Amino acid sequence: MKQYIETRHEKFITDLKTIINIDSSSDNKDGIEKVARFFEKRFTRIGFNTEVLFLGDQKVPCLYAEHLPSKKPFDIMFLGHLDTVFPTGEVEKRPFSIKGNRAFGPGVCDMKGGLLVVLHVLETLRHEVLLEQLSVCVAFNGDEETGSDASRDWIMAMAKKSRQTFVFEPCRPGYRFVLQRKGGGWFNIIAKGQQAHAGADPEKGINAVVELAHQIVKINKLNQNAVETSAQVTIVKGGDKVNIIPNKAQAWVDVRILKIEEKERIESFFKTLAEHPYFKGSKITIQGYINRPPMEPIEATHKLWELIRSTGERIGLSVEAISTGGCSDGNSTSAAGTPTIDGMGIVGANSHRADEYAELDSIDNMVLLVAQVCKAIGENS
Missing domain, CATH: 3.40.630.10 (Zn peptidases)
Structure with a gap:
């Protein structure tokens, strides 16, 4: 042979x-x-x-x-x-x-x-x-x-x-x-706020970028070395012009899990993000899931x-x-x-x-x- x-x-x-x-x-x-x-x-x-x-x-x-x-x-x-x-x-x-x-x-x-x-x-x-x-x-x-x-x-x-x-x-x-x-999957987080003039009346706005930033801090805490779960924010977009309070921002997150038991915990976490916005009046929507088991x-x-x-x-x-x-x-x-x-x-x-x-x-x-x-x-x- x-x-x-x-x-x-x-x-x-x-x-x-x-x-x-x-x-x-x-x-x-x-x-x-x-x-x-x-x-x-x-x-x-x-x-x-x-x-x-x-x-x-x-x-x-x-x-x-x-x-x-x-x-x-x-x-x-x-x-x-x-x-x-x-x-x-x-x-x-x-x-x-x-x-x-x-x-x-x-x-x-x-x-x-x-x-x-x-x-x-x-x-x-x-x-x-x-x-x-x-x-x-x-x-x-x-x-x-x-x-x-x-x-x-x-x-x-x-x-x-x-x-x-x-x-x-x-x-x-x-x-x-x-x-x-x-195993792995992805999640897309979209934060929506209220547009306003950044200099003349910023108090009338709800900054979607800042809202998203607070959610990203929460997401980063998902990284668990003990169970080898990772949640990496890899793409962030938000804002149109420097003098406008942005009314929309979004991020994509790459998630990896070593054990199948983590799937439910991670997917549940992202579902609950929408229920706890940082700013009153902002809205958060989530898309994505763990599509490949370990x-x-x-x-x-x-x-x-x-x-x-x-x-x-x-x-x-x-x-x-x-x-x-x-x-x-x-x-x-x-x-x-x-x-x-x-x-x-x-x-x-x-x-x-x-x-x-x-x-x-x-x-x-x-x-x-x-x-x-x-x-x-x-x-x-």
Whole structure:
């Protein structure tokens, strides 16, 4: 198996260049579909039942593929996303490139490299006549970077039909995999007051910016280090002209929670903000919610991780499990009760930045590791 994977190293890089050089931002449905069609052809070629779906009101392109479907659960669900955060035109500015041991380009590690790990693992298992031992499904959605609103229910439904889920977000440098993620959501606070002349008769006004400032102080107290909850005010807007008391101001808050029990407390807190304005006569409205539950490891998750760790050790790869504050679709599969391991893609860093990169020498290692883990699962299924 190792030798076969090594002979396909250049093929992996060629595939990576092909899909990196397709703009596929979350709002570029044509680009997302092009990437989906690339995978549709390859999965079909190795015998998968494959379909490009268009989910939700926005008709988000998603790819679904299955092998040996049956009434029993899938042995493994392979999960990834086709979209990137980079706008259309980014590829023209900085197409796929290689410098030393690193590959660059929009979405190179987040997560087009990870999608190719899935493809090359399954192609390897087919070549080694090991695929017939496994019942697997592949779900690549096209709206992860905007919250997976159209695809979340679909992903969770597939997870409930699967014994375990592998998520192919980038593996962290040093071969660090993700077993736990914080849940998250957002809230928008709008304060409305009364406009007035700031110099001639300010007493006739109700300053919405000052009202909002008092609410922000309350919100900041939500940050609880003991329970690892964070509530970060990230955008604030208010006022039109320097000589006018502003009648409207608003703020956006990014919230992260480690434990599902925090969801109710946080959402209740924001609901009650509207009931306690600082100024008499001002009005506060709240929008938003916790839309991604925490990814919390269960006993079966730790058992699955031990298989990955021991397999890595056997092939000479030292791996590590970590927790992170960022969210992924692994939050949803975990909430569905499915043991979930994230960070199964190629090693990389600087996601969502122009200097995002993937480590080329991790390609063969990750394909081999995942393929060997799948082999072990197949032998014991």
